[in-house]
Amino acid sequence: MESRYRSADAQRYIDTYAPRHGEDLALRVYTSRLLGQDPALVLHGGGNTSVKSRVTEITGDVTEVLYVKGSGWDLATIEPRGFPACRLAHLRRCCEVQTMTDEQMVAELRGQMIDPSSPTPSVEALLHAFLPARFIDHTHADAVLSVIDQPGSEAICREVFGDRALFVPYVMPGFALARRIADCWRPSPEPTCVILDKHGIFTWGQTALESYERMIANVTRAERYVEEQRTEYSRRTLSGPSSELSARVAPIARGALGRLSNQSWIASFRSTPAMVAFSDRDDLARVTGLGCATPDHVIRTKPWPLVVPQVNPDDVPRLTAALEGALREYAARYDAYFQRGSRARSVTRQELDPWPRIMLWPGLGALALGRSRREAEVAADIYEHTTSIIEAATALGGYEPVSELDLFDVEYWSLEQAKLKKTSAGDGPLAGKVALVTGAASGIGLATVRALLSAGAHVALCDRNAETLEARATELTKAHPDRVTHRRCDVTSAADVADAVAHTCAWFGGLDVVVSNAGTASGGALHTKAGDAAFRASLEVNLLGHQTVARRAAEVMLEQGSGGVLLFNASKSAFNQGPDFGPYAVPKAALVSLMRQYAVDLGPRKIRANAVNADRVRTELFGAGMAEARAKARGVSVEQYFQSNLLGRETTAADVARAFVYLATAEATTGCVLTVDGGNAAAFPR
Secondary structure, eight states, X not given: OOOXXXXXXXXXHHHHHHHHHOHHHHHHHHHHHHHHTOTTTOOTTOOEEEEEEEEEOTTSOEEEEEEXXXXXXXXXXXXXXXXXXXXXXXXXXXXXXXXXXXXXHHHHHHHTBSSTTSOOBOTTHHHHHHSOSSEEEEEOOHHHHHHHSSTTHHHHHHHHHOTTEEEEOOOOTTHHHHHHHHHHOOOSSOOSEEEETTTEEEEEEXXXXXXXXXXXXXXXXXXXXXXXXOOHHHHOOOOOOOHHHHHHHHHHHHHHHHHXXXXXXEEEEEOOHHHHHHHTOTTXXXXXXXXXXXXXXXXXXXXXXXXXXXXXXXXXXXXXXXXHHHHHHHHHHHHHHHHHHHHHHXXXXXXXXXXXXXXXXXXXXXXXXXXXXXXXXXXXXXXXXXXXHHHHHHHHTOOOOOOHHHHHHHHTOHHHHHHHHHTOOOOXXXXXXXXXXXXXXXXXXXXXXXXXXXXTOEEEEEESXXXXXXXXXXXXXXXXXXXXXXXXXXXXXXXXXXXXXXXXXXXXXXXXXXXXXXXXXXXXXXXXXXXXXXXHHHHIIIIIHHHHHHHHHHHHHHXXXXXXXXXXXXXGGGTSOOTTBHHHHHHXXXXXXXXXXXXXXXXXXXXXXXXXXXXXXXXXXXXXXHHHHHHHHHTSOHHHHHHOSTTOSOOOHHHHHHHHHHHHHOTTOOSEXXXXXXXXXXGOOO
């Protein structure tokens, strides 16, 4: 592992932050980010850092303080405000106390904060206070865990890190760990680092550079040792599976979990060659059943993954039954683990959900699950690193992480659970649902995407205009990270539609809501040659395109087995044709019939079908003189044309979008045509 410290970069941090926060904190932010941005050191909020400095209080007193990472902050992106300042002298006295509850520790930490509005200090704050150096770094480096997650770890640590490394047998993080290190500390000669068995490593220095480079040097020692000892078996890799296969099986797994848990989940495959190789281990169930690489990971991945039974993925009924059986067994195993932990610790706790966050799929890799794609990806990242640690530790001498009871302690530790609350998946009537919208780059489609995202959905945008689609997706991703994906798609192409649906399933794990919106507007008299040509072209987009989308989506929903919603953008023209507008009106009338047929055929499988009939919404369909032509056909001005309804108000794309969101959530409604046109008596459905 190479040091990424650069003096010029450090100076930029000093220039940016030192004028307001001081040089110590500026450099603390810099090297903390260096650690946090390397996934081989820490992942998703793991690890913690600190610096001891001085501040001038409002009384004028100069006080020595500990700036320590705040709970819930991520080292990769941390800022000065992510380091609450605590009065150091009192924290050090707390390290001399023999016993202290978690609640007392948090109260003491918060009571010594210079700014009470700052985030709660890390649970390791007392340990940072005890260690004498100015800068302290703590990571869960993969290579270090590979060394200490095996039998005889203390002797191996002596070999790898030398006699001056302070090896500390596993103890619960927080006050207990601070007390243990205080009891073990050897002031002369001072240890070069602290190795926390089954947990991680601490390094320190009088400067940010010294502490950081000591971390890099020690991790490098571990990396070299692991590489020297690795076997050819642990180096093997396989090619990744096809994305098509992953996209096919993900909805089946997601649906099985959704039915049993009565919750909505997002699923994401991690199918790197290394992950696929790991999933093909002969001892997969045994070795993964031993537990997490470090206890900190248990709140993200649960104590162990679910190993999926080997079933031919083409046999959907058998695969579904096998998954449901495996999930029930997993839940029963988790409940037994919870009961054992509660009895052993003589505590009363509220059992967390018993469902896996990682499914290991032989030959495919890992399917990660969460209430959002963000949660699923965090679990996938952590478990991908866990597999490399298991591979290395197994090759060295055997994988031996913390005990089941130690995992229980951390999983049901209120201070760890608080981290999840800070990164919750969010809410909304469509939270955990996956939607696909065609014609999504503009007009009604874009407005519907925004409305679905506001309702909590994960959304795939599809449009044939690749450039505009890319721009809109980029814009929406900034506002809704991890809940937006996109794919160019012409709905008249069955291959494009299949690809878009497969991409959605691979990205989010399935499909719950389809808004089949893409369409064109064309006029002409049907009895003319030009009108007939326009009619036939319109059929491809405004009827057959909807059928192509609905059919492919229905196939996924049926295999997923958890229902779904097919929504169609029809038109008031389906009930009230306009002069010389047959090429558009006739396919739209057929589209309403298509929707009703899907409602009849798929209702028994809990798949609903509905349509929105909008009228005179200013979109690109009314460009190129279409608005003027339609107004002329009605004998009114363009403004009068758009406001010509019973309410005397123009209907907007946002109005239509709200109707689609309503229908997506209306669980007792199918076969419905919902009018959004300001009121047009001639177009009332009948």
